[in-house]
Amino acid sequence: MILMNNKKIPLSEPNITGNELKYVTEAIRSTWISTKGMFVDKFEDKIAKYVHSKYAIACQNGTAGLHIALILAGVKPFDEVIVPTLTFIAPINVVKYVGAEPVFMDCDKYMNMDIEKTIEFIKKECKMTKNGLQNKRSRKIIKTIIPVHIFGSACNMVELMNIARKYNLKIIEDSTESLGTYYTEGKYKNKFTGTTGDIGVFSFNGNKIITAGAGGMVVTDSKRLALEAKYLTTQAKDDSLRYIHNEIGYNYRMTNLQAAFGIAQLEKIEDFIYNKTKNFKLYKKHLNSVKGLKLLDFPDNIRSNSWFYTLLVEKKEFGMDKNTLMYKLNQKGIQSRPLWYLCHWQKPYKKNQSYKIEKAVRFWKIGLNIPCSSYLKKEDVLKVIKTIGRIKEKNNF
Ligand SMILES: *Cc1c(COP(=O)(O)O)cnc(C)c1O
Helix, strand or coil, X not given: CCCCCCCCECCXXXXXXXXXXHHHXXXXXXXXXXXXXXXXXXXXXXXXXXXXXXXXXXECCHHHHHHHHHHHCCCCCCCEEEEECCCCCHHHHHHHHXXXXXXXXXXXXXXXXXXXXXXHHXXXXXXXXXXXXXXXXXXXXXXXXXXXXXXXXXXXXXXXXXXXXHCCCEEEEECCCCCCCEECCCCXXXXXXXXXXXXXXXXXXXXXXXXXXXXXXXXXXXXXXXXXXXXXXXXXXXXXXXXXXXXXXXXXXXXXXXXXXXXXXXXXXXHHHHHHXXXXXXXXXXXXXXXXXXXXXXXXXXXXXXXXXXXXXXXXXXXXXXXXXXXXXXXXXXXXXXXXXXXHHCHHHCCCCEECCCHHHHHHHHEEEECCCCCCCHHHHHHHHHHHHXXXXXXXX
Protein backbone atom coordinates (compact mmCIF):
# COMPACT_ATOMS: atom_id res chain seq x y z
CA MET A 1 0.00 0.00 0.00
CA ILE A 2 2.79 2.44 -0.86
CA LEU A 3 1.40 5.78 -1.93
CA MET A 4 3.22 7.08 -4.97
CA ASN A 5 3.62 10.80 -5.47
CA ASN A 6 0.64 11.08 -7.79
CA LYS A 7 -1.54 8.85 -5.67
CA LYS A 8 -4.35 10.26 -3.61
CA ILE A 9 -4.15 10.28 0.17
CA PRO A 10 -7.57 9.49 1.59
CA LEU A 11 -8.79 10.66 4.98
CA SER A 12 -9.15 7.26 6.61
CA GLU A 13 -9.12 3.79 5.12
CA PRO A 14 -9.04 0.30 6.59
CA ASN A 15 -5.71 -1.48 6.93
CA ILE A 16 -6.19 -5.10 5.81
CA THR A 17 -2.86 -6.87 6.02
CA GLY A 18 -3.39 -9.55 8.64
CA ASN A 19 -5.31 -12.81 8.93
CA GLU A 20 -8.58 -11.40 7.56
CA LEU A 21 -8.71 -13.60 4.46
CA LYS A 22 -7.61 -16.67 6.41
CA TYR A 23 -10.26 -16.39 9.12
CA VAL A 24 -13.07 -15.37 6.77
CA THR A 25 -12.17 -18.36 4.56
CA GLU A 26 -12.29 -20.58 7.63
CA ALA A 27 -15.74 -19.25 8.43
CA ILE A 28 -16.93 -19.91 4.88
CA ARG A 29 -15.44 -23.41 4.83
CA SER A 30 -17.16 -24.18 8.12
CA THR A 31 -20.46 -23.07 6.48
CA TRP A 32 -21.16 -20.99 9.62
CA ILE A 33 -21.52 -17.66 7.89
CA SER A 34 -24.56 -16.19 9.55
CA THR A 35 -25.44 -15.05 13.06
CA LYS A 36 -24.07 -18.05 14.92
CA GLY A 37 -20.60 -19.51 14.97
CA MET A 38 -17.43 -19.80 16.92
CA PHE A 39 -15.91 -16.56 15.62
CA VAL A 40 -18.70 -14.51 17.20
CA ASP A 41 -18.11 -16.09 20.62
CA LYS A 42 -14.37 -15.72 20.18
CA PHE A 43 -14.58 -12.08 19.14
CA GLU A 44 -16.74 -11.27 22.17
CA ASP A 45 -14.23 -13.02 24.37
CA LYS A 46 -11.25 -11.26 22.86
CA ILE A 47 -12.77 -7.79 23.08
CA ALA A 48 -13.80 -8.38 26.70
CA LYS A 49 -10.23 -9.47 27.49
CA TYR A 50 -8.66 -6.57 25.57
CA VAL A 51 -10.63 -3.87 27.41
CA HIS A 52 -10.78 -5.82 30.71
CA SER A 53 -14.54 -5.94 30.80
CA LYS A 54 -16.49 -8.86 32.27
CA TYR A 55 -18.90 -9.22 29.36
CA ALA A 56 -19.02 -8.28 25.68
CA ILE A 57 -22.02 -8.73 23.40
CA ALA A 58 -21.51 -8.52 19.65
CA CYS A 59 -24.05 -6.74 17.51
CA GLN A 60 -24.68 -5.57 13.98
CA ASN A 61 -23.13 -2.13 14.34
CA GLY A 62 -22.35 0.56 16.90
CA THR A 63 -25.66 2.31 16.42
CA ALA A 64 -27.55 -0.91 17.22
CA GLY A 65 -25.36 -1.31 20.32
CA LEU A 66 -26.21 2.21 21.50
CA HIS A 67 -29.91 1.57 20.90
CA ILE A 68 -29.78 -1.58 23.03
CA ALA A 69 -27.75 0.27 25.69
CA LEU A 70 -30.50 2.89 26.04
CA ILE A 71 -33.12 0.17 26.52
CA LEU A 72 -30.88 -1.48 29.13
CA ALA A 73 -30.54 1.87 30.89
CA GLY A 74 -34.33 1.98 31.21
CA VAL A 75 -34.85 5.05 29.03
CA LYS A 76 -38.54 5.33 28.14
CA PRO A 77 -40.63 7.57 25.89
CA PHE A 78 -40.68 11.20 27.12
CA ASP A 79 -37.52 10.78 29.17
CA GLU A 80 -34.50 12.94 28.39
CA VAL A 81 -30.88 12.03 27.72
CA ILE A 82 -27.94 14.43 27.95
CA VAL A 83 -25.72 14.19 24.86
CA PRO A 84 -22.88 16.23 23.35
CA THR A 85 -23.67 18.36 20.30
CA LEU A 86 -20.21 17.83 18.79
CA THR A 87 -20.39 14.21 17.69
CA PHE A 88 -21.46 11.95 14.88
CA ILE A 89 -25.28 11.83 14.87
CA ALA A 90 -25.72 8.13 15.86
CA PRO A 91 -25.80 8.57 19.68
CA ILE A 92 -28.44 11.32 19.22
CA ASN A 93 -30.69 9.37 16.86
CA VAL A 94 -30.84 6.36 19.19
CA VAL A 95 -32.37 8.60 21.87
CA LYS A 96 -35.25 9.18 19.47
CA TYR A 97 -35.46 5.45 18.66
CA VAL A 98 -36.63 4.85 22.24
CA GLY A 99 -39.01 7.84 22.13
CA ALA A 100 -36.91 10.06 24.39
CA GLU A 101 -35.47 13.54 23.73
CA PRO A 102 -31.85 14.66 23.66
CA VAL A 103 -30.62 17.68 25.63
CA PHE A 104 -27.49 19.05 23.98
CA MET A 105 -24.30 19.84 25.87
CA ASP A 106 -21.19 21.81 24.91
CA CYS A 107 -17.71 20.29 24.55
CA ASP A 108 -14.51 20.93 26.48
CA LYS A 109 -11.07 21.95 25.21
CA TYR A 110 -10.46 18.40 23.94
CA MET A 111 -13.81 18.34 22.09
CA ASN A 112 -15.24 15.79 24.53
CA MET A 113 -18.52 16.53 26.25
CA ASP A 114 -17.99 19.29 28.83
CA ILE A 115 -18.42 17.51 32.16
CA GLU A 116 -18.19 20.72 34.23
CA LYS A 117 -21.06 22.24 32.28
CA THR A 118 -23.00 18.98 32.54
CA ILE A 119 -22.66 19.11 36.33
CA GLU A 120 -23.64 22.80 36.34
CA PHE A 121 -26.71 21.97 34.24
CA ILE A 122 -27.74 19.17 36.61
CA LYS A 123 -27.26 21.33 39.70
CA LYS A 124 -28.83 24.54 38.39
CA GLU A 125 -31.41 23.45 35.84
CA CYS A 126 -32.65 20.19 37.36
CA LYS A 127 -34.06 18.95 40.66
CA MET A 128 -34.31 15.57 42.29
CA THR A 129 -37.84 14.15 42.49
CA LYS A 130 -39.26 10.78 43.50
CA ASN A 131 -39.24 9.79 39.81
CA GLY A 132 -35.62 10.78 39.35
CA LEU A 133 -33.73 13.83 38.14
CA GLN A 134 -36.15 16.30 36.60
CA ASN A 135 -35.29 18.99 34.07
CA LYS A 136 -37.01 22.08 35.52
CA ARG A 137 -37.70 23.57 32.10
CA SER A 138 -39.24 20.56 30.32
CA ARG A 139 -40.34 18.77 33.53
CA LYS A 140 -39.04 15.56 31.95
CA ILE A 141 -36.94 12.96 33.73
CA ILE A 142 -33.28 12.60 32.81
CA LYS A 143 -32.28 8.94 33.05
CA THR A 144 -29.05 8.75 31.17
CA ILE A 145 -26.04 10.61 29.84
CA ILE A 146 -24.14 9.51 26.75
CA PRO A 147 -20.60 10.91 26.83
CA VAL A 148 -18.74 10.37 23.54
CA HIS A 149 -14.98 9.83 23.56
CA ILE A 150 -14.27 11.93 20.49
CA PHE A 151 -11.71 10.80 17.90
CA GLY A 152 -9.89 8.47 20.30
CA SER A 153 -9.84 10.92 23.17
CA ALA A 154 -11.37 10.22 26.59
CA CYS A 155 -13.92 12.16 28.62
CA ASN A 156 -13.35 13.11 32.23
CA MET A 157 -15.21 10.09 33.59
CA VAL A 158 -14.25 10.48 37.25
CA GLU A 159 -16.31 13.62 37.73
CA LEU A 160 -19.11 12.31 35.54
CA MET A 161 -19.44 9.03 37.45
CA ASN A 162 -19.50 10.91 40.76
CA ILE A 163 -22.47 13.03 39.70
CA ALA A 164 -24.15 10.07 38.00
CA ARG A 165 -24.10 8.01 41.20
CA LYS A 166 -25.38 10.95 43.22
CA TYR A 167 -28.40 11.51 40.95
CA ASN A 168 -28.99 7.90 39.96
CA LEU A 169 -28.14 8.36 36.29
CA LYS A 170 -26.94 5.54 34.05
CA ILE A 171 -23.89 6.32 31.95
CA ILE A 172 -23.57 4.89 28.45
CA GLU A 173 -20.13 5.51 27.01
CA ASP A 174 -20.08 5.95 23.27
CA SER A 175 -16.60 4.51 22.80
CA THR A 176 -17.10 3.79 19.13
CA GLU A 177 -14.12 5.98 18.24
CA SER A 178 -11.88 5.11 21.14
CA LEU A 179 -11.25 1.36 21.26
CA GLY A 180 -7.79 0.99 22.77
CA THR A 181 -7.79 4.30 24.64
CA TYR A 182 -7.19 4.02 28.38
CA TYR A 183 -6.46 6.26 31.34
CA THR A 184 -2.87 6.38 32.56
CA GLU A 185 -3.45 8.29 35.80
CA GLY A 186 -5.95 8.81 38.58
CA LYS A 187 -8.85 6.75 39.81
CA TYR A 188 -9.35 5.01 36.46
CA LYS A 189 -5.68 4.32 35.77
CA ASN A 190 -5.36 1.42 33.27
CA LYS A 191 -9.11 1.39 32.63
CA PHE A 192 -10.21 1.47 29.00
CA THR A 193 -12.82 3.87 27.70
CA GLY A 194 -16.12 2.04 27.64
CA THR A 195 -15.49 0.32 30.97
CA THR A 196 -15.83 3.12 33.53
CA GLY A 197 -19.55 3.79 33.00
CA ASP A 198 -22.45 1.33 33.22
CA ILE A 199 -22.38 0.28 29.57
CA GLY A 200 -19.84 0.90 26.81
CA VAL A 201 -20.32 0.58 23.07
CA PHE A 202 -17.70 0.01 20.37
CA SER A 203 -18.02 0.10 16.59
CA PHE A 204 -16.24 -1.81 13.82
CA ASN A 205 -17.42 0.32 10.95
CA GLY A 206 -15.05 0.62 8.00
CA ASN A 207 -13.43 3.85 9.16
CA LYS A 208 -12.92 2.92 12.83
CA ILE A 209 -9.57 1.92 14.36
CA ILE A 210 -10.39 -1.70 13.59
CA THR A 211 -13.19 -2.87 11.34
CA ALA A 212 -15.35 -5.92 10.79
CA GLY A 213 -16.90 -4.40 7.66
CA ALA A 214 -19.60 -3.35 10.05
CA GLY A 215 -20.16 -4.35 13.62
CA GLY A 216 -20.59 -3.28 17.19
CA MET A 217 -19.89 -4.51 20.72
CA VAL A 218 -21.67 -3.72 23.96
CA VAL A 219 -19.51 -4.14 27.08
CA THR A 220 -20.53 -4.19 30.72
CA ASP A 221 -19.49 -5.68 34.06
CA SER A 222 -23.09 -6.47 34.94
CA LYS A 223 -24.18 -10.02 34.24
CA ARG A 224 -27.83 -8.98 34.27
CA LEU A 225 -27.27 -6.29 31.63
CA ALA A 226 -25.11 -8.62 29.53
CA LEU A 227 -27.80 -11.32 29.47
CA GLU A 228 -30.46 -8.75 28.67
CA ALA A 229 -28.32 -7.33 25.84
CA LYS A 230 -27.84 -10.78 24.30
CA TYR A 231 -31.56 -11.47 24.65
CA LEU A 232 -32.67 -8.21 23.02
CA THR A 233 -30.19 -8.42 20.15
CA THR A 234 -31.32 -11.97 19.32
CA GLN A 235 -35.05 -11.32 18.85
CA ALA A 236 -35.82 -11.79 22.56
CA LYS A 237 -36.32 -15.48 22.02
CA ASP A 238 -37.31 -17.22 25.27
CA ASP A 239 -37.79 -20.65 23.75
CA SER A 240 -35.87 -21.43 20.61
CA LEU A 241 -37.87 -24.55 19.79
CA ARG A 242 -41.36 -23.19 20.22
CA TYR A 243 -40.47 -19.56 19.43
CA ILE A 244 -41.75 -17.89 22.53
CA HIS A 245 -40.96 -14.16 22.80
CA ASN A 246 -41.83 -12.34 26.01
CA GLU A 247 -40.43 -9.00 24.94
CA ILE A 248 -39.94 -7.06 21.73
CA GLY A 249 -36.52 -8.06 20.43
CA TYR A 250 -34.29 -6.96 17.60
CA ASN A 251 -32.30 -8.71 14.92
CA TYR A 252 -29.09 -6.95 15.84
CA ARG A 253 -26.70 -9.93 15.77
CA MET A 254 -23.25 -9.87 14.30
CA THR A 255 -22.49 -12.48 11.64
CA ASN A 256 -19.72 -15.05 11.93
CA LEU A 257 -18.11 -13.53 8.81
CA GLN A 258 -17.95 -10.11 10.42
CA ALA A 259 -16.52 -11.58 13.60
CA ALA A 260 -13.85 -13.56 11.69
CA PHE A 261 -12.73 -10.33 10.03
CA GLY A 262 -12.86 -8.43 13.32
CA ILE A 263 -10.65 -10.95 15.13
CA ALA A 264 -7.95 -10.58 12.49
CA GLN A 265 -8.14 -6.81 12.89
CA LEU A 266 -7.98 -6.98 16.68
CA GLU A 267 -4.71 -8.89 16.40
CA LYS A 268 -3.29 -5.76 14.76
CA ILE A 269 -4.79 -3.04 16.90
CA GLU A 270 -1.64 -2.21 18.86
CA ASP A 271 0.32 -1.88 15.60
CA PHE A 272 -2.35 0.47 14.24
CA ILE A 273 -2.24 2.56 17.40
CA TYR A 274 1.55 2.67 17.30
CA ASN A 275 1.57 3.95 13.70
CA LYS A 276 -1.24 6.41 14.22
CA THR A 277 0.45 7.84 17.31
CA LYS A 278 3.78 8.12 15.51
CA ASN A 279 2.11 9.94 12.60
CA PHE A 280 0.20 12.18 14.99
CA LYS A 281 3.49 13.27 16.58
CA LEU A 282 5.07 13.91 13.18
CA TYR A 283 2.14 16.06 12.09
CA LYS A 284 2.21 17.90 15.39
CA LYS A 285 5.92 18.65 15.25
CA HIS A 286 5.66 20.27 11.82
CA LEU A 287 2.17 21.74 11.72
CA ASN A 288 2.29 23.40 15.14
CA SER A 289 5.19 25.51 13.90
CA VAL A 290 3.07 26.92 11.07
CA LYS A 291 1.46 30.22 12.02
CA GLY A 292 -2.30 29.80 12.48
CA LEU A 293 -2.23 26.00 12.70
CA LYS A 294 -2.48 23.71 15.70
CA LEU A 295 -3.10 20.01 15.96
CA LEU A 296 -5.60 19.35 18.73
CA ASP A 297 -3.99 17.40 21.57
CA PHE A 298 -5.30 14.40 23.42
CA PRO A 299 -5.46 14.79 27.22
CA ASP A 300 -2.22 14.11 29.13
CA ASN A 301 -3.77 11.52 31.40
CA ILE A 302 -4.59 8.95 28.72
CA ARG A 303 -3.03 6.57 26.23
CA SER A 304 -5.07 7.56 23.17
CA ASN A 305 -5.65 5.26 20.21
CA SER A 306 -4.89 8.38 18.09
CA TRP A 307 -7.75 7.47 15.76
CA PHE A 308 -8.47 10.84 14.11
CA TYR A 309 -6.45 14.05 13.94
CA THR A 310 -8.03 17.48 14.12
CA LEU A 311 -6.19 20.45 12.65
CA LEU A 312 -7.33 23.82 13.98
CA VAL A 313 -7.05 26.50 11.30
CA GLU A 314 -7.10 30.13 12.45
CA LYS A 315 -8.13 32.10 9.40
CA LYS A 316 -6.41 35.39 10.26
CA GLU A 317 -3.00 33.91 11.04
CA PHE A 318 -3.02 31.12 8.49
CA GLY A 319 -4.31 33.31 5.66
CA MET A 320 -7.37 31.24 4.75
CA ASP A 321 -10.13 29.39 6.52
CA LYS A 322 -10.38 25.64 6.94
CA ASN A 323 -12.84 25.27 4.04
CA THR A 324 -10.43 26.91 1.62
CA LEU A 325 -7.59 24.75 2.90
CA MET A 326 -9.77 21.66 2.49
CA TYR A 327 -10.64 22.62 -1.07
CA LYS A 328 -7.00 23.24 -1.99
CA LEU A 329 -5.79 20.02 -0.37
CA ASN A 330 -8.42 18.15 -2.33
CA GLN A 331 -7.08 19.61 -5.58
CA LYS A 332 -3.73 18.08 -4.65
CA GLY A 333 -5.30 14.69 -4.04
CA ILE A 334 -5.30 14.95 -0.24
CA GLN A 335 -8.62 14.33 1.41
CA SER A 336 -9.68 16.21 4.52
CA ARG A 337 -13.06 16.83 6.09
CA PRO A 338 -14.65 19.48 8.33
CA LEU A 339 -15.94 18.46 11.75
CA TRP A 340 -19.54 17.22 11.89
CA TYR A 341 -22.26 19.82 11.52
CA LEU A 342 -23.34 20.28 15.13
CA CYS A 343 -26.20 18.00 16.21
CA HIS A 344 -28.31 20.73 17.85
CA TRP A 345 -28.40 22.51 14.46
CA GLN A 346 -29.64 19.44 12.58
CA LYS A 347 -33.20 19.67 11.28
CA PRO A 348 -34.77 16.97 13.49
CA TYR A 349 -33.23 18.50 16.64
CA LYS A 350 -33.60 22.25 16.18
CA LYS A 351 -36.36 22.45 18.79
CA ASN A 352 -34.50 20.45 21.44
CA GLN A 353 -32.92 22.13 24.43
CA SER A 354 -29.23 22.95 24.35
CA TYR A 355 -27.13 24.28 27.20
CA LYS A 356 -24.59 27.09 26.76
CA ILE A 357 -23.01 25.78 23.57
CA GLU A 358 -19.94 27.88 22.81
CA LYS A 359 -16.76 25.86 22.40
CA ALA A 360 -18.38 23.37 20.04
CA VAL A 361 -19.27 26.20 17.64
CA ARG A 362 -15.71 27.49 17.78
CA PHE A 363 -14.28 24.02 17.01
CA TRP A 364 -16.80 23.52 14.23
CA LYS A 365 -15.62 26.77 12.61
CA ILE A 366 -11.91 25.94 12.63
CA GLY A 367 -11.59 22.14 12.82
CA LEU A 368 -10.46 20.00 9.91
CA ASN A 369 -9.74 16.26 9.99
CA ILE A 370 -6.62 15.34 8.04
CA PRO A 371 -5.42 11.96 6.68
CA CYS A 372 -4.94 9.41 9.45
CA SER A 373 -5.07 5.88 7.99
CA SER A 374 -2.90 3.56 10.04
CA TYR A 375 -0.94 2.47 6.97
CA LEU A 376 0.34 5.99 6.21
CA LYS A 377 4.11 6.07 6.04
CA LYS A 378 6.40 8.85 7.13
CA GLU A 379 6.71 10.12 3.54
CA ASP A 380 2.92 10.28 3.16
CA VAL A 381 2.58 12.38 6.29
CA LEU A 382 5.45 14.61 5.18
CA LYS A 383 3.74 15.04 1.82
CA VAL A 384 0.57 16.30 3.54
CA ILE A 385 2.66 18.62 5.72
CA LYS A 386 4.60 20.00 2.73
CA THR A 387 1.45 20.50 0.70
CA ILE A 388 -0.15 22.47 3.53
CA GLY A 389 3.01 24.61 3.75
CA ARG A 390 2.97 25.30 0.01
CA ILE A 391 -0.71 26.19 0.03
CA LYS A 392 -0.03 28.78 2.73
CA GLU A 393 2.97 30.27 0.93
CA LYS A 394 1.20 30.58 -2.40
CA ASN A 395 -1.75 32.25 -0.81
CA ASN A 396 0.44 34.89 0.76
CA PHE A 397 2.20 35.84 -2.46
C1 LIG B 1 -19.13 5.41 14.19
C2 LIG B 1 -19.87 6.02 15.29
C3 LIG B 1 -21.07 5.48 15.78
C4 LIG B 1 -21.83 4.40 15.11
O1 LIG B 1 -21.21 3.25 14.82
P1 LIG B 1 -21.72 2.37 13.57
O2 LIG B 1 -21.02 1.09 13.78
O3 LIG B 1 -21.31 3.09 12.33
O4 LIG B 1 -23.21 2.24 13.68
C5 LIG B 1 -21.63 6.04 16.91
N1 LIG B 1 -21.09 7.10 17.51
C6 LIG B 1 -19.98 7.70 17.05
C7 LIG B 1 -19.42 8.86 17.78
C8 LIG B 1 -19.34 7.19 15.92
O5 LIG B 1 -18.24 7.81 15.45
